[in-house]
Amino acid sequence: MRNAPSNESTPYTYTRPTSATFTGKGLLGYSFGPLNQKDLEIYYVEVEKGHDTFMVSRKIARTYYVLAGSGYFTIDNRKYDVIPGVLVEVPPQVEYCYSGKMTLLILSKPRWFSGNDTHTRWNPDVLVREGPYGVDHSSWTTKLVRAKILGKSPTSFFLRLNERLWRRLPSSLAGLRPMLSYGALVNTLARMHRVRAQALSTYFLRNRPELEQIRRLLETKGKGETLRVAVLACSTGAAAYSVAWTIRSARPDLKLILHAVDISRQAVEFAEQGVYSRTRPELTNTDIFDRVHAAEMDELFLQNGDVVSVKPWIKDGITWHVGDAGEPEMLDILGPQDIVVANNFICHMDPFEAENCLRNIARMINPGGHLFVSGIDLDVRVKVARDLKWQPVQELLEEIHDGDSSCKVCWPCHYGGLEPLNKRRADWKIRYASVFQVGSIPPAQSMRNDENAQITETLYDTEPNCLTPSN
Ligand SMILES: C[S@@+](CC[C@H](N)C(=O)[O-])C[C@H]1O[C@@H](n2cnc3c(N)ncnc32)[C@H](O)[C@@H]1O
The missing domain is CATH 3.40.50.150 (Vaccinia Virus protein VP39)
Incomplete structure (x- = not known):
């Protein structure tokens, strides 16, 4: 016999939280759980115009199910129209975004972790980065830094490579004058390359x-x-x-x-x-x-x-x-x-x-x-x-x-x-x-x-x- 649905979570059922777990420009997201399946996260998302940025996920595969509304996903530079009943699978390492007024159910496997998502550019359907809050994303240097060859970003590759090398660098070398100058150059590229995004990360007694x-x-x-x-x-x-x-x-x-x-x-x-x-x-x-x-x-x-x-x-x-x-x-x-x-x-x-x-x-x-x-x-x-x-x-x-x-x-x-x-x-x-x-x-x-x-x-x-x- 099935129990009548209640608004209380049980060991086997989960209700949507009353307040949003995360927000974006015109986006409200609710996270179920934490689920017993530790490597899975499920969200219910209501979106007015779309996700504000394009993203590349490092490890997480995301599955989107359209519950209501309509719009389109842009995955690896190709557009896919979606309506209720359509399921979209987005693997890691592929740039994607979605636009439209929709209600979505999203499965994230494994669960979200800090550092998974790289925000690559603004979604023009959501944000026009002009006027007082904009920076010059159209300058030729920014365009060059964000350019892609066969869908891959050479700057991303360069930064990842440097991240690995820098972690291995002994601190005695990292403090040398040429290394500091080189680091400053790499950091300038990083600041031009990444679309900035807010996060909630914090610590007690942080500093x-x-x-x-x-x-x-x-x-x-x-x-x-x-x-x-x-x-x-x-x-x-x-x-x-x-x-x-x-x-x-x-x-x-x-x-x-x-x-x-x-x-x-x-x-x-x-x-x-x-x-x-x-x-x-x-x-x-x-x-x-x-x-x-x-x-x-x-x-x-x-x-x-x-x-x-x-x-x-x-x-x-x-x-x-x-x-x-x-x-x-x-x-x-x-x-x-x-x-x-x-x-x-x-x-x-x-x-x-x-x-x-x-x-x-x-x-x-x-x-x-x-x-x-x-x-x-x-x-x-x-x-x-x-x-x-x-x-x-x-x-x-x-x-x-x-x-x-x-x-x-x-x-x-x-x-x-x-x-x-x-x-x-x-x-x-x-x-x-x-x-x-x-x-x-x-x-x-x-x-x-x-x-x-x-x-x-x-x-x-x-x-x-x-x-x-x-x-
Ligand atoms: C990375 S956390 C830092 C938290 C804390 N200040 C710390 O140092 O640990 C950034 C926080 O800034 C908040 N935030 C971002 N923009 C803000 C703004 N314009 N006014 C107030 N809070 C803002 C975010 O919601 C987030 O909680």
């Missing part, structure tokens, strides 16, 4: 020296004072909880007003719960506890088998927002902040969009307040820092720069990779700083600034061409 620098900034605060902090692009919460833990354990007397913001509703709803599985990556596909020691797990979380919950003294009082850090309204929503943390999302934007976003973020900071910003194109950061006359904080500069291993390992073959710190550059003190004091500094607040003030003088007296590598 320890950065948290230490936040702690040091608190030393100038008087007993019981109010501290306003915004963590932008908080993903599933790890970044916001790490900052809250640092501040609340160092200075329990402060009145902390902490806002956490992310553009993904699904990430924010998840983050707000503060409940995580120890063993099963949820939404992020990263091992979010990878950098947390056992003693810190005990301090941060209440643990119940596989399930861990952020302790109330860390979690309570955080205000969560779904919002775009690049939108001017953000300042009205959050109000001016003493510290803004904006890490690892601006690198996924084209340079023009990145610069606008960073300038908007700067508006959220009180004069004399601090901005923590890493995971961004260094040229964009330096340009805005110089224009707005930010003071790069020199304390722990090198430690913070090297403090997040996931960005370092991606260089030079991924656009988000972090360039190794190179003190031979005349501009290294601004180029590699990821903490800045923003706006004019009220005299009473000028903390640990004697050294910085001197550095700033030197930086802003320097010729503009100090951006050019001196190697």
Whole structure:
């Protein structure tokens, strides 16, 4: 006898989640499970115009079944019309995309993992990358870098080859001047080649020296004072909880007003719960506890088998927002902040969009307040820092720069990779700083600034061409 369908999942049945598991431009995706078949993932997707980018899957084979609507798939440069009832099989290593207003059921085997998909170009049916958010994708150099011969991209091949070689390179060689110059060239190609795409990946205590620098900034605060902090692009919460833990354990007397913001509703709803599985990556596909020691797990979380919950003294009082850090309204929503943390999302934007976003973020900071910003194109950061006359904080500069291993390992073959710190550059003190004091500094607040003030003088007296590598 069959049980009546219910809206509860059982060991054998799965219901669609009520909120989307992933989103794109005009696309809502819901993931069933996790299924008992560990190597299979099934999604229900509603799409308005199509997938925003063309993709090449490294290992995953995907099967699409059209439930409703109509459109077409472009696979290996050929178009295939689809209507309800049609099944489409897309093997790995083939460039593809889909367009149309459709409802799709998608099987992914094996399950999605970070690094599987390379986004090769925008889907013109979904996004026309012109106007304020566009970059010059039509320049002949970009076209050349993205060109294909017999359906294969020579740049892709070159980057993959370099990735392999670079991983094997002893660090003593990787730091040599010719290798750094070669790496910079490879990274320029990587940035031109890849279409950028956002991801939710995050870690608790992701960059320890950065948290230490936040702690040091608190030393100038008087007993019981109010501290306003915004963590932008908080993903599933790890970044916001790490900052809250640092501040609340160092200075329990402060009145902390902490806002956490992310553009993904699904990430924010998840983050707000503060409940995580120890063993099963949820939404992020990263091992979010990878950098947390056992003693810190005990301090941060209440643990119940596989399930861990952020302790109330860390979690309570955080205000969560779904919002775009690049939108001017953000300042009205959050109000001016003493510290803004904006890490690892601006690198996924084209340079023009990145610069606008960073300038908007700067508006959220009180004069004399601090901005923590890493995971961004260094040229964009330096340009805005110089224009707005930010003071790069020199304390722990090198430690913070090297403090997040996931960005370092991606260089030079991924656009988000972090360039190794190179003190031979005349501009290294601004180029590699990821903490800045923003706006004019009220005299009473000028903390640990004697050294910085001197550095700033030197930086802003320097010729503009100090951006050019001196190697
Ligand atoms: C790679 S995660 C980084 C998470 C966290 N900041 C960290 O460093 O671990 C990028 C996050 O940025 C969010 N994001 C992307 N664009 C955004 C925007 N314009 N405003 C706010 N959040 C954004 C994404 O939804 C995602 O959660």
